[in-house]
Amino acid sequence: MSVLVEINPLEEVLKTINIPNKTGLLWDQIETFKQQILGIENAVGPHKAGTPQEENLKELLPLKQHLEGGLYTRELFMPKSWFLVSMIHKQKHPTFLVKGEVSYLTDDGKIARIKAPHSIFTKEGAQRILYIHEDSILICVFKTNAKTFLEAEADVFVDNYRELPKEILKEKTEQLLILKQDKELC
Numbered sequence: 001m002s003v004l005v006e007i008n009p010l011e012e013v014l015k016t017i018n019i020p021n022k023t024g025l026l027w028d029q030i031e032t033f034k035q036q037i038l039g040i041e042n043a044v045g046p047h048k049a050g051t052p053q054e055e056n057l058k059e060l061l062p063l064k065q066h067l068e069g070g071l072y073t074r075e076l077f078m079p080k081s082w083f084l085v086s087m088i089h090k091q092k093h094p095t096f097l098v099k100g101e102v103s104y105l106t107d108d109g110k111i112a113r114i115k116a117p118h119s120i121f122t123k124e125g126a127q128r129i130l131y132i133h134e135d136s137i138l139i140c141v142f143k144t145n146a147k148t149f150l151e152a153e154a155d156v157f158v159d160n161y162r163e164l165p166k167e168i169l170k171e172k173t174e175q176l177l178i179l180k181q182d183k184e185l186c
Helices: 009-016 027-038 055-060 149-156 166-185
Strands: 063-068 071-078 083-089 093-105 111-115 118-122 127-143
Touching: 063 149, 071 149, 111 118, 127 149
Parallel strands: none
Antiparallel strands: 063 071, 071 127, 083 127, 093 111, 093 118, 093 127
16 A cells, blocks of 8 residues: 655755755855755746846736835735745735745744645745745735835845845844854753
8 A cells, every 4th residue: 555645845955955054144055045946947036126027927927016005015926836936025024825825934944834825924034935836826015105016126125135224134143143052052
């Protein structure tokens, strides 16, 4: 008798990534990890924040945006069997999986598998790596005073961790030092 075991592709990929510490604000290691993920077939990374979405991404990842009353919403369709690397978030905000099922790398380096409906509170400085188990729709809501979608996107995302606001960098660096101290005590 055989047993069917579902293998989580994200977990398998993460096992092959050669980064000694997958948590914390380690910019060079994070960039290396991102490049390894983007080297996988069916993987797509972020475009430059505040620039128009490329035509091939418009077809693969249709994006609906809305801007009103100081709120910017992004509704992204994500097709089954793809890996996605998000832009880097400059602010805390709610994220809602309204359709489908995905696995993603959490802020503390663990893998979470979620099924719609589900909400996540994204922290500033986060960059999501997701594997899409079935066609899915993700909605993010941000605060902004921007007047256009491109301005709003540039207001809520950065392309590099070093571009994050100084107060976020300071907080994340302090968290990393505490994490390292905790590991050394164990």
